[in-house]
Amino acid sequence: MMKWGLSSGTPADSYYEVRSDCTDGVPKSKFKIKAGKTLSARKWQAAFSPDGCLDIASVLSRIQRGGVHPTVRGEVWEFLLGCFDPRSTFDEREEIRQIRRIQYDRWKEDCRQMDSHVGSGKVITAPLITEDGRPIKDPLVLLEATADKDTSEVAPSTSINGNEIDESAERITDKQIIEWKLTLHQI
DSSP: OEETTEETTOBGGGSSOOOGGGOTTOOOOOOBOOTTTSBOHHHHHHTBOTTSOBOHHHHHHHHHHHOBOTTTHHHHHHHHTTSSOTTOOHHHHHHHHHHHHHHHHHHHHHHHHHOTTTTSSOOOOSOSBOTTSOBBOOHHHHHHHTTTSOOOOOOOEEEETTEEEESSSOOOOOHHHHHHHHHGGGO
């Protein structure tokens, strides 16, 4: 029996395209798609009551027997991770989504105010500040942070732990901002 272009017993990782340079040393999935056993889009929609409450028991049973079809995986995980209560209605979930989008936009704007690199499209690969809040004047950091500006100006600096510190820049004292800026390059 053929479903979504895959035959029964096909490895689940064959559904998604994966770059060959990203698969070195990665074991193949042991999970095999079982035709008729997975939680399909049709079974997923049928698990909701008319007001939008989810019959989580039947969904979990189906998932344990055959997994989740890739087309509904994102929606299913919202419930499995506890983002939504199975007893919530369609309208309640939509309201929660809107509230979360607004909160996300606020956080993004807060981050943008803390550092102009957020949302700029620039990739930062090294910390921009030291653990005590002083901006780093490392050539790599400067090149990434000011790619569109003239970096030929020379500002007073000192070297600490191999990093040149910009003495003319304002030192950050808020511990939360320091912690955030120290991890910005890892995001």
